[in-house]
Structure formats: C-alpha cells, structure tokens
Amino acid sequence: MLFVLLVVVVLNFLMLHLAPGDIADTIAQTMGGADEQDMAELRQQYGLDQPFFIQLFNYVIRVALLDFGHSHFYNLPVFDLIMERFPATLLLVFSAQILSLFVGILLGVYAAQNPNGLSSLFVNMFSLFGYAAPVFWTGILLLIAFSLHIPIFPVSGMRDITIETDNFFVHFFDVLRHLFLPMITLASIFFAYYSRLCRASMLEVLGADFVRTAKAKGLSKKDVLLKHALKNSLSPVITFAGLSFSAVVSGAILVETVYSWPGLGTLAFNSIISRDTPVLLGILIFSTLMVTVGNLLTDLTLKALDPRIKI
Amino acid sequence: MLENEEIEEPTIKPVKEIFQTFFKSYSAVTGLVILIGIAVMGFIGPLFYPTDPFDMVWMPFSPPGADGFLLGTDYLGRDILSQIINGARVSIAIGFSAALVSCFIGVGIGSFAGFYGGWVEETLMRITEFFQVLPTLLFAMVIVALFGSSVLSITLAIGAVSWASVARITRSEFLRIKELDFVLASRSSGSNNMALIFRVILPNAAAPIIVQSALLVGAAITFEAGLAFLGLSDPNVISWGQVIGSNRVYILDATYTVTFPGIAIFITVLAISLVGDGLNDALNPKLRSR
Numbered sequence: 001m002l003f004v005l006l007v008v009v010v011l012n013f014l015m016l017h018l019a020p021g022d023i024a025d026t027i028a029q030t031m032g033g034a035d036e037q038d039m040a041e042l043r044q045q046y047g048l049d050q051p052f053f054i055q056l057f058n059y060v061i062r063v064a065l066l067d068f069g070h071s072h073f074y075n076l077p078v079f080d081l082i083m084e085r086f087p088a089t090l091l092l093v094f095s096a097q098i099l100s101l102f103v104g105i106l107l108g109v110y111a112a113q114n115p116n117g118l119s120s121l122f123v124n125m126f127s128l129f130g131y132a133a134p135v136f137w138t139g140i141l142l143l144i145a146f147s148l149h150i151p152i153f154p155v156s157g158m159r160d161i162t163i164e165t166d167n168f169f170v171h172f173f174d175v176l177r178h179l180f181l182p183m184i185t186l187a188s189i190f191f192a193y194y195s196r197l198c199r200a201s202m203l204e205v206l207g208a209d210f211v212r213t214a215k216a217k218g219l220s221k222k223d224v225l226l227k228h229a230l231k232n233s234l235s236p237v238i239t240f241a242g243l244s245f246s247a248v249v250s251g252a253i254l255v256e257t258v259y260s261w262p263g264l265g266t267l268a269f270n271s272i273i274s275r276d277t278p279v280l281l282g283i284l285i286f287s288t289l290m291v292t293v294g295n296l297l298t299d300l301t302l303k304a305l306d307p308r309i310k311i
Numbered sequence: 312m313l314e315n316e317e318i319e320e321p322t323i324k325p326v327k328e329i330f331q332t333f334f335k336s337y338s339a340v341t342g343l344v345i346l347i348g349i350a351v352m353g354f355i356g357p358l359f360y361p362t363d364p365f366d367m368v369w370m371p372f373s374p375p376g377a378d379g380f381l382l383g384t385d386y387l388g389r390d391i392l393s394q395i396i397n398g399a400r401v402s403i404a405i406g407f408s409a410a411l412v413s414c415f416i417g418v419g420i421g422s423f424a425g426f427y428g429g430w431v432e433e434t435l436m437r438i439t440e441f442f443q444v445l446p447t448l449l450f451a452m453v454i455v456a457l458f459g460s461s462v463l464s465i466t467l468a469i470g471a472v473s474w475a476s477v478a479r480i481t482r483s484e485f486l487r488i489k490e491l492d493f494v495l496a497s498r499s500s501g502s503n504n505m506a507l508i509f510r511v512i513l514p515n516a517a518a519p520i521i522v523q524s525a526l527l528v529g530a531a532i533t534f535e536a537g538l539a540f541l542g543l544s545d546p547n548v549i550s551w552g553q554v555i556g557s558n559r560v561y562i563l564d565a566t567y568t569v570t571f572p573g574i575a576i577f578i579t580v581l582a583i584s585l586v587g588d589g590l591n592d593a594l595n596p597k598l599r600s601r
Contacts, residue, residue, distance in 0.1 A: 007441050015457055132580040134533045136540045137573035140562050250448030254537050269541055272456050280453050287446045
C-alpha cells in the first residue's frame with residue numbers, strides 16, 4: 001500500500017517535470033514578469049536549481065508530511081482544501097458501492113434460479129446498459145427526469161442551506177435526499193456487472209454437491225439459497241468489487257460534476273478550468289489512497305467470508 | 312497427398328468455424344452492422360450532408376425538427392446533426408487507437424511477465440497492480456491537463472491508463488500455455504525466447520486478448536466522452552464527447568444538445584459490446600454453453 005502511494009507521488013513529480021513549460025516561468029508570469037536575476041532567485045527559492053533527484057526527494061518528503069503545496073486559485077493549502085471536500089466524496093463512493101453490491105447480488109441470486117428465464121434476460125440487458133451508457137449521460141437524464149419534469153429531488157449540491165433547525169434528523173434526511181440521484185447514477189454502472197457475475201457464480205455453486213446435500217437434508221429453499229449457496233458464491237463478486245474501486249472513484253468525478261456534489265470531483269473539475277495543477281495532483285494522491293483503503297477492506301471482507309484465504 | 316490433406320484440414324476448419332459461430336449469432340451480427348453503419352456515416356456522411364459542424368448556420372437552441380434542422384442547433388447555432396455525423400470519425404478513431412495502444416502495452420508487459428516469471432514477473436505485475444489501483448480517469452485528466460488537450464495526447468492518455476486488464480489476461484494465458492508440450496517441442500527444435508513469445512505462445516493466447524481489446528474500444532469511447540465532458544477535449548476537432556462537453560452548461564435549457572450525442576455514444580458502445588460478446592462466443596468454444 002505504501003509502495004503504491006510512493007509510486008503515485010514519484011509519478012506526479014515526473015509528470016510535472018516532463019510537462020512542457022518552466023515552473024519558474026509560470027510563477028514569474030503570475031507576478032507580472034521578472035528579469036534574469038529575479039528568475040534565478042525564484043529558482044533558488046523553490047529549489048528548482050537543485051539536481052533532479054534532490055528535487056524528487058524533497059517532493060516525496062513534503063508529501064509525506066502532508067504538504068501538497070499551495071492552490072493559487074483558492075489561495076489555500078491544498079491539503080486543507082482536499083480535507084474539506086473529502087467526506088462528501090467518501091460518502092458518495094461508499095454508498096454507491098454498497099448499494100450496487102446489494103442490488104447486484106439480489107438480482108443475481110434471483111436470476112440464477114431461472115437461468116434462461118425473463119429475469120436472466122433482464123439482468124443481461126441491464127448489464128449491457130450499464131456498460132454502454134456514459135455515466136454522466138445517465139446522470140443528466142435522471143436529473144432532467146426527476147428534478148426538472150417530476151421535481152422530487154434537488155438539482156444540485158449536498159445540503160439545503162435554507163434549513164434552520166439544529167435537528168440532526170432533518171439534516172440527515174436532507175443530505176440523503178440530495179445523495180439519492182448521484183448515488184443511483186454512480187451505482188448504475190456497477191450493479192449490472194455485479195448481478196451478472198453473481199448470477200454466473202450462483203449457477204456454478206447451485207450445481208455443487210454440498211447444495212444437493214443441503215437440499216437432501218430437508219432445508220427450506222430459502223435456507224439453501226441464502227445460507228449455503230450465496231455465501232459460497234460471493235467471493236468472485238467481492239473480488240471484482242475490490243478491483244472496480246478505482247472505476248467507482250473515476251465515475252464519482254463525472255457524477256459529482258453533473259450534480260455539483262461538493263466533493264473531490266467538482267474540485268478536480270474546477271482546478272482543470274483554473275489550471276490549478278497542485279490541487280489536481282493532490283486529488284490524484286488522495287483518491288489513490290481511497291482506492292487502496294477500499295482494496296484493503298475488500299481483502300478483509302473476503303477473509304471473513306472464506307477463512308481459507310490468508311492475507 | 313493424403314497426409315497433406317490430413318494436416319491441413321484442422322488448420323482451416325477452426326477459422327471457418329469461428330466465422331460461422333459469429334455470424335450465426337443475431338446480436339453479434341446486429342452489432343457489427345450498426346458499427347459498420349456508424350463508421351460509414353462518419354467517413355462518407357459528410358459528402359451527403361455537407362454542412363460544416365463548426366459553421367454557425369441558424370439561431371442558437373433551435374429545437375429538433377424546427378426550421379429544417381433534424382436534431383436542432385447548439386448554443387452557438389451550429390447544426391447538431393452535422394456535429395454527430397462528423398464526430399463519429401474522431402470518436403471511433405480515438406476509441407480504436409487508444410485500445411490499440413493499451414493492447415500493445417498490455418500484451419508486452421503481460422507476455423514478458425508470464426513467460427519469464429521470477430523477478431521479471433514480480434516487477435511487471437507490481438506495475439500492473441499499480442495501474443489497477445490508480446483512478447484512471449483522474450490520472451488521464453492530469454496527463455491531458457499537463458500536456459495539453461490534443462487528440463494525440465488524449466489517445467495516449469487513455470491508452471496509457473487502461474492496459475492493466477489486458478496485461479493480466481495475457482499473463483495468465485502465458486502461464487497456462489508455456490507449460491504445454493508444443494512449446495517444449497518448439498524450444499527443443501531451437502526456437503529462441505522471442506520466437507517462443509511472439510510466434511508460438513502469443514497466437515495461441517490471442518482469443519481472450521482480442522475479446523478484451525474489443526471491450527476496451529467501447530470503454531475508450533466512453534472515456535473520451537468523459538474527458539470531454541470535463542472540458543478536456545481538442546477544441547479544433549469535433550467529437551461526440553466534445554459536443555456534450557461544450558453544451559454541458561445548457562443541459563437544463565436545451566436537453567437535446569446533450570441527449571443526441573449521448574445516444575450516439577450509447578448505440579456505438581452497445582454495438583461494440585455485442586460484437587465483443589459474439590467474438591467471445593466464437594473464439595472460446597468452452598464458454599459457449601453459458
């Protein structure tokens with residue numbers, strides 16, 4: 001995990017280095033121009049006159065000390081900026097992931113009981129839709145349908161600032177109401193994949209000997225399905241969910257932009273428009289951290305499901 | 312003569328069988344026909360519908376069907392039908408070349424990892440794992456934001472971030488195939504490592520790699536659209552993503568400016584995935600019963 005983060009940081013630095021343009025030039029430009037002597041001073045001040053590896057080393061140390069640089073657009077340290085937005089993205093990513101797993105597994109189990117029936121066809125069509133529809137487009141369509149034509153859900157944001165009570169539940173439901181559409185949109189890419197995978201692995205497990213034994217013991221259909229078959233067919237689904245964490249984070253950026261959800265995605269979008277590179281690089285490091293933590297949670301879940309797995 | 316026939320027969324039959332299975336599947340053929348139709352639209356369409364996609368031809372936000380513009384006009388009064396016809400070319404080109412780039416990287420890394428094993432495999436798979444953990448869209452955003460948004464940099468960025476799945480599949484196929492007898496036979500008849508990798512093992516590992524690459528084309532098209540939606544597209548070239556991205560601000564006033572290019576992307580990617588499924592069935596006889 002630390003290795004992955006270190007590589008991201010080094011990669012960040014390399015990209016900054018390889019990108020066309022001189023950082024000192026950019027700084028001089030925002031100051032309104034500088035002569036040769038000022039430029040030399042600038043380079044010294046920012047350590048740009050140092051050898052490549054020393055600059056790299058300094059950069060890694062700074063990031064390790066949580067110093068991601070300074071956003072020249074917001075005029076704030078990048079770390080503070082990211083911490084302010086991070087919880088919103090975390091909420092969106094994890095709720096969408098959990099929802100899509102839940103719905104996906106439910107659909108998969110249902111479809112597996114009748115592999116050539118209508119429900120299986122539905123699951124297949126659904127997964128094609130999830131693969132083919134660009135997520136921001138799905139988002140826009142849902143937005144138009146459920147905020148514009150049938151105004152049940154708010155158009156954008158995460159909170160209604162006109163609410164005046166301090167009641168926790170009022171705020172909780174307010175966030176939930178704002179969360180609903182973005183969560184569904186983001187989950188729409190994935191429940192299709194999960195249901196298809198769950199259907200396939202359920203079909204495999206349902207043909208196994210221990211399921212026949214369970215049936216022969218006289219267990220009810222529900223117990224066979226949920227206690228014996230499902231538990232053994234979950235591990236490919238969970239593994240895939242872990243692998244798709246980075247895709248969920250990528251999707252979250254687009255979804256957040258559609259719904260103006262105040263998370264890292266909208267921050268990334270704004271920092272592209274304002275050419276705020278330090279913020280973009282900071283977000284890259286942070287979301288990689290989020291994905292690695294997600295992967296770790298997946299591994300732990302897998303171990304809990306199947307004690308044979310060792311980490 | 313007789314011997315010759317006996318040897319040749321099985322080498323011709325599988326290809327024929329692949330074609331037969333592929334063309335027997337209605338959904339695969341439908342996908343292929345749609346895909347060819349879209350490609351023809353992109354490359355020959357402008358001859359029949361000569362309106363320039365960058366020309367301001369009418370009032371902004373003219374709704375579909377009104378004033379003789381079938382799909383309406385965008386925020387600058389440009390013809391959306393013409394934008395979709397001309398955008399097909401770039402979207403498909405970016406999709407295919409980005410998939411080709413990731414295929415090259417993925418096959419290269421996967422085959423060396425699978426063939427050599429040991430520390431080579433360890434290192435290369437660590438790199439692959441890293442690219443699987445990296446949030447791909449963000450990484451591509453950083454590349455495009457730093458190196459400028461030209462068609463070339465967008466294509467390379469998409470290709471550079473999406474090869475991990477190809478590498479994993481190639482590696483696992485190599486691990487399986489390199490233990491088989493014909494590889495040993497080839498080695499004992501004096502093939503060197505490069506010949507073994509690229510002429511003996513790779514052709515036998517091709518089927519799943521081709522299927523995965525077909526799916527990558529579709530993913531690359533949506534990827535490009537996603538980048539364009541965030542404002543990272545080549546402003547000098549019309550692509551479907553760019554149409555969506557430039558009209559994004561006006562979605563609540565003029566839904567159709569975003570809906571139509573979205574439908575175009577949806578249909579194209581759907582067609583590609585149907586073709587991919589068809590290829591999968593045709594190339595993997597074992598999976599046919601699923």
